[in-house]
Amino acid sequence: MDRFDVDETPVNPALLTPVIHQMVRHTSVRHFDPERSLPDGLVEVLVAAAQSASTSSNFQSWSVIQVGDTGRKRTLAELCDRQAFIDQAPLFLVFCADTHRLRWVTRRQGYTFASDYVEMLLVAAIDSALACQNAALAAESLGLGCCMVGAIRNRPREVVELLELPRGVFATIGLAVGYPTVRRPVKPRLPQSVVLHRERYSDGNLEAGVAAYDAKMAGTGTYSGRRVPKPGLPADAPPDSDPYSWAEHTARRMARGHPMRRDLGRFLRDQGFVLDQATTAE
């Protein structure tokens, strides 16, 4: 079952290249074989794949930290919500938004950096994401499994300290890589009618599309044992018995907010990013 089957998207078979066939089978993997070692040269190939993604103005404003050390992986697993699979994965790559290199090269050439505005944060975060997506798909094409870990932003100061990230650099996405022992089925996504807009943005299909998605997601077991308590209740409140699927799960998360990431802005400022308009003029 690939994404076309799961999402019931009719597809022109002439368009099914091996690349697309790989993409539409993507599932996040959270169970790795800790015994099976990775092929020689894997990291270099994944980095070449990552570097082959587009990058804004060829700034290449991203870096990746390869973490294989057992103790460091264990610490990162602790910092990322105690997600044990990070520890278990033979390889953990930490993709970073990197403006340090751009600051360094500006100074080296004798100039003063004058790109302190939120656009640079976006450029670097987007560059790191484009790179990470290629690395993940490349790994999957080799029979490996991956899981992107946004929880790398839960305790960003500790990650900076552990990985010795300089000012102007922060971790955007962790990528756990290894041979999968368990593969879950492809997860349904929202209908294309909700995500794809023709010529202009429209909410016209939103209500019906979310309702259909909720009906489908309720059958996947995704939320069993993962019910988020209602906003206002403590995080360890006993589960209620309200109808529960994507909309309710997502709404509760949005209404509670993320307890660890609400202060990311303060961290980013301290780490050398400017979140507002320019402080220097041309």
Add this chain to the structure above:
Amino acid sequence: MDRFDVDETPVNPALLTPVIHQMVRHTSVRHFDPERSLPDGLVEVLVAAAQSASTSSNFQSWSVIQVGDTGRKRTLAELCDRQAFIDQAPLFLVFCADTHRLRWVTRRQGYTFASDYVEMLLVAAIDSALACQNAALAAESLGLGCCMVGAIRNRPREVVELLELPRGVFATIGLAVGYPTVRRPVKPRLPQSVVLHRERYSDGNLEAGVAAYDAKMAGTGTYSGRRVPKPGLPADAPPDSDPYSWAEHTARRMARGHPMRRDLGRFLRDQGFVLDQATTAE
């Protein structure tokens, strides 16, 4: 010549899957055949590929606007630095960071949105980038060419108006798609020794790596006719004759700042994004 050749990266041939082979041949395409029409069902396949990328917590906080209308494409080309290839491409996809849908579903379920902090901007921007990278590679695997267009952020208010983007949505990346009439060679990237860090971030290889990269890039012709005037000089100052390659080009850009994007922060606030820590508490 693929990325392994261009960047002189030794590669274990056992690791060259069709997917990786496709990635390492990526080049941005800026010349399209306006006569050759796109295959039926292309957009749906590209969206399925995009939806197959990872998304933070299955929030799916992105949308894509398919632009095919000639007048609208012409206007977008104007808004994006007058890049004529946008006009020429039979298809232009505008990837957006989308928190509108999350706000809508929170309200629909009867709750109050409490995720107004910079982390949500990052989640949505990163989601949109992961989706866009898959769509681009999928298109390339079909023999199409693509160019990602960050200039979609040059005049964000006009883009909002043209594409009728609601509050909580903004365009992160444009993607021009079409059959290429000109393909440039694969562009060298910084040596892996600069971008890839082992266990912890290190600047140890930065100076040597950038010097080697400068030597290589100087031979590609990338900067001929594209010299950025020195910081302090007007944008239309006559070109100087200093040594000029990636480091100098990049440093000058960073030292001048981007004239149109320095105010993106103000736009984002007006568009409903919060760029600082939480304003509401759990």
